[in-house]
Amino acid sequence: MIATHHIFILSALLLSVGVFMLLTKRNAILILMGLELILNAANLNLIAFNQRYADALAGEAMAVFVIVLAVCEAAVGVAIILQAYRHYATAVPDQISELKDPA
Amino acid sequence: MNVASTDWNAWVPIALALPLVSFVVSFWMGPRYGWLVPLMATALLLAGWVCTTVILVDHSAGTSHFAVPWFSLGTDVIPIGWWLSPRSVTMLWVVYTISLLVHVYSIGYMAGEGGIARYFAWLGFFTFAMGGLVVSSNLLVTFCCWELVGLSSYRLIGHWHQQPAAGAAATKAFLVNRLGDIGLLVALMLLWSRAGTLDMPALTAMALSEETKTAVGLCVLLALAGKSAQFPLLHWLPDAMAGPTPVSALIHAATMVAAGVYLFVQLHFLFSADALAVAAVVGLLTLFVGGWGALTQFDVKKILAYSTISQLGLMVAGVALASPEAGFAHLFTHAFFKAGLFLGAGALIHAVSRHGHAPQQDIRHMGGLWQSHRLVLVCFAVCAASLAGMPLTSGFLSKEGLLLHVRHHSFYFGVMATASFVTTLYSARMVFYLLSPTPQAAATHPVPAIMQLPLFVLSVGSLFIGLSASPLSIQSWWPVFDAIESAPWVMVVSLAVLVVGVGVAWRLYRHRPTATLHARWVPQTWLDAAQKHIAVTPALQASRLTHHADRRWLDGVLHAASYGYVTCSFVIGWVDRVLIDGWVTTVTHAAKGGGKLFRSLVNGKIQSYLAWGMLALLSFMVWMLYQLAHR
Numbered sequence: 001m002i003a004t005h006h007i008f009i010l011s012a013l014l015l016s017v018g019v020f021m022l023l024t025k026r027n028a029i030l031i032l033m034g035l036e037l038i039l040n041a042a043n044l045n046l047i048a049f050n051q052r053y054a055d056a057l058a059g060e061a062m063a064v065f066v067i068v069l070a071v072c073e074a075a076v077g078v079a080i081i082l083q084a085y086r087h088y089a090t091a092v093p094d095q096i097s098e099l100k101d102p103a
Numbered sequence: 104m105n106v107a108s109t110d111w112n113a114w115v116p117i118a119l120a121l122p123l124v125s126f127v128v129s130f131w132m133g134p135r136y137g138w139l140v141p142l143m144a145t146a147l148l149l150a151g152w153v154c155t156t157v158i159l160v161d162h163s164a165g166t167s168h169f170a171v172p173w174f175s176l177g178t179d180v181i182p183i184g185w186w187l188s189p190r191s192v193t194m195l196w197v198v199y200t201i202s203l204l205v206h207v208y209s210i211g212y213m214a215g216e217g218g219i220a221r222y223f224a225w226l227g228f229f230t231f232a233m234g235g236l237v238v239s240s241n242l243l244v245t246f247c248c249w250e251l252v253g254l255s256s257y258r259l260i261g262h263w264h265q266q267p268a269a270g271a272a273a274t275k276a277f278l279v280n281r282l283g284d285i286g287l288l289v290a291l292m293l294l295w296s297r298a299g300t301l302d303m304p305a306l307t308a309m310a311l312s313e314e315t316k317t318a319v320g321l322c323v324l325l326a327l328a329g330k331s332a333q334f335p336l337l338h339w340l341p342d343a344m345a346g347p348t349p350v351s352a353l354i355h356a357a358t359m360v361a362a363g364v365y366l367f368v369q370l371h372f373l374f375s376a377d378a379l380a381v382a383a384v385v386g387l388l389t390l391f392v393g394g395w396g397a398l399t400q401f402d403v404k405k406i407l408a409y410s411t412i413s414q415l416g417l418m419v420a421g422v423a424l425a426s427p428e429a430g431f432a433h434l435f436t437h438a439f440f441k442a443g444l445f446l447g448a449g450a451l452i453h454a455v456s457r458h459g460h461a462p463q464q465d466i467r468h469m470g471g472l473w474q475s476h477r478l479v480l481v482c483f484a485v486c487a488a489s490l491a492g493m494p495l496t497s498g499f500l501s502k503e504g505l506l507l508h509v510r511h512h513s514f515y516f517g518v519m520a521t522a523s524f525v526t527t528l529y530s531a532r533m534v535f536y537l538l539s540p541t542p543q544a545a546a547t548h549p550v551p552a553i554m555q556l557p558l559f560v561l562s563v564g565s566l567f568i569g570l571s572a573s574p575l576s577i578q579s580w581w582p583v584f585d586a587i588e589s590a591p592w593v594m595v596v597s598l599a600v601l602v603v604g605v606g607v608a609w610r611l612y613r614h615r616p617t618a619t620l621h622a623r624w625v626p627q628t629w630l631d632a633a634q635k636h637i638a639v640t641p642a643l644q645a646s647r648l649t650h651h652a653d654r655r656w657l658d659g660v661l662h663a664a665s666y667g668y669v670t671c672s673f674v675i676g677w678v679d680r681v682l683i684d685g686w687v688t689t690v691t692h693a694a695k696g697g698g699k700l701f702r703s704l705v706n707g708k709i710q711s712y713l714a715w716g717m718l719a720l721l722s723f724m725v726w727m728l729y730q731l732a733h734r
Binding site for chain 2: 019022023024031093094096097098
């Protein structure tokens with residue numbers, strides 16, 4: 001049985017790596033991957049907490065939901081990236097900067 | 104004050120307007136119909152002369168006064184109008200007569216000269232100005248005409264403006280006259296402040312204090328000294344000979360220098376006994392300076408100029424010592440014989456001068472004309488005889504009138520008799536030179552009839568019939584002299600003086616000495632030197648001094664002020680730029696910087712939004728933890 005706090009540390013690392021990827025990766029696909037890491041860090045937390053309260057399987061159930069959600073999210077995200085790629089001929093968010101004033 | 108007086112006489116404005124019309128029309132016609140100008144001007148003057156003759160006949164006795172308001176200053180009304188008395192209408196007639204004869208003469212004299220239209224225009228204007236001066240009833244109008252007379256003489260003396268001497272003479276005449284004009288202006292101010300009117304009929308009826316009369320008299324004396332070339336302002340007149348000879352005739356006989364004496368005669372009632380004494384001294388000094396000057400000259404026009412000066416001195420002394428009427432009678436006779444002398448001299452100069460050369464005016468080279476120019480010489484001699492005061496001439500009668508008036512003052516009588524002697528001397532000298540058979544003048548031109556006619560008229564006017572019906576008595580035509588009882592011994596004295604004068608002249612000048620006197624004996628030399636030392640040099644020094652003061656002090660103050668101003672401006676500019684603008688720019692820069700900072704957050708990049716979101720979340724969590732830890 002792995003101690004809960006080790007899992008927490010792993011989860012925190014995973015979250016950090018996810019956030020790092022989210023903020024620094026240039027390609028949208030990799031950013032989406034960072035997002036997946038963050039979701040999985042949350043899943044790890046859910047499972048770790050379920051260890052402490054083992055009589056209910058609420059944590060695992062939630063994690064399963066999250067995985068399903070992550071699949072949906074990845075599908076939608078990849079679809080958006082594909083559409084953006086089609087439209088802008090690039091998948092680099094830095095080059096798509098229409099969310100600001102033209103000036 | 105009631106200024107309106109309605110003795111309307113249409114002849115007066117017509118007579119005054121005709122020469123003015125001549126002035127305007129001459130200028131207007133000049134460029135295209137130059138040949139017509141002399142005839143037109145003479146015709147207009149003839150019409151004016153007819154008017155003045157009518158006025159003369161109408162007003163041989165009694166006075167008439169016409170005045171209308173000219174302008175008003177507050178409640179004071181300045182009138183303009185005329186005041187006709189036997190004296191003023193006589194003078195008006197003389198002015199027009201002489202002017203008409205000068206016009207006629209000028210047709211011949213100025214033929215072929217340049218600037219004919221200008222010449223005749225200013226002759227007309229001269230006549231108009233003098234006519235206005237003569238008849239004006241208001242001293243302010245008189246003063247205006249006085250100035251216009253000065254202006255016209257300036258233009259005419261400087262007619263040949265290509266010659267530097269003519270320009271200098273004109274300027275000199277004008278400036279010396281200006282000096283005298285100050286006197287008239289001050290006299291008018293004095294009268295205005297003391298009497299409250301400048302209207303001559305009103306002034307005659309007014310009793311002014313002796314001090315006022317002395318002051319006014321001395322000021323008028325200064326004015327007439329300038330205009331009538333009295334000592335010490337007489338040196339402009341010989342220089343004024345640079346003008347055309349007919350102009351000299353007009354200036355000397357009727358218009359320019361006569362104006363001063365005429366004003367003296369008219370304003371005689373404004374002179375106190377003291378002022379009259381000063382005028383007498385000035386007149387007698389002028390008499391001798393002029394007589395002496397005439398004896399030193401060989402230029403015929405300069406001799407005549409000095410003789411005019413001496414005769415004017417005689418008139419002024421006569422008005423001051425004898426009576427205004429006696430002086431005026433001499434002014435009257437002088438007008439004829441002096442105009443005749445000048446026109447005769449002009450004719451002789453015309454006869455002996457070669458075309459294209461400087462005119463020959465030296466009496467030593469004008470002899471030998473008797474055969475060819477008999478009429479001119481006879482007329483000239485008659486006029487000179489009148490100047491000398493020979494019996495049967497008008498000069499004899501008017502001089503007699505002057506001597507009769509002063510016969511009770513042995514000193515003045517002696518001075519005037521001596522002056523007559525000098526006059527005889529220089530007249531005889533001039534005639535001796537001109538009548539001599541030798542030297543034969545180099546080239547002689549005929550004198551046209553149109554120049555001989557005025558000369559003849561004037562020489563006839565210089566005979567006794569110009570003044571009186573009797574060759575021996577002035578009394579018949581001049582009623583004012585009736586009160587003076589005649590004294591045969593006066594006539595004897597004047598005849599004796601004449602005989603002695605001619606005798607001495609014969610003795611001195613029979614052989615026509617040709618030696619020129621040294622310049623220091625010529626009055627002109629001392630007067631020019633005096634002018635230079637008294638007026639010109641101090642004026643130049645004063646101007647240099649003021650120039651220096653201007654450069655040094657006035658400009659210094661201005662420079663200091665401007666430097667101060669510029670310095671202040673710099674300080675104010677610095678404060679404005681650095682402090683006030685600085686504050687404003689700081690605020691704007693701050694706003695701009697803040698705006699830029701916040702704008703830079705919105706850079707359109709998703710990741711930077713995410714990063715800020717993370718940061719905010721993180722901060723929130725740190726804050727939450729902090730709150731929990733310190734609960």
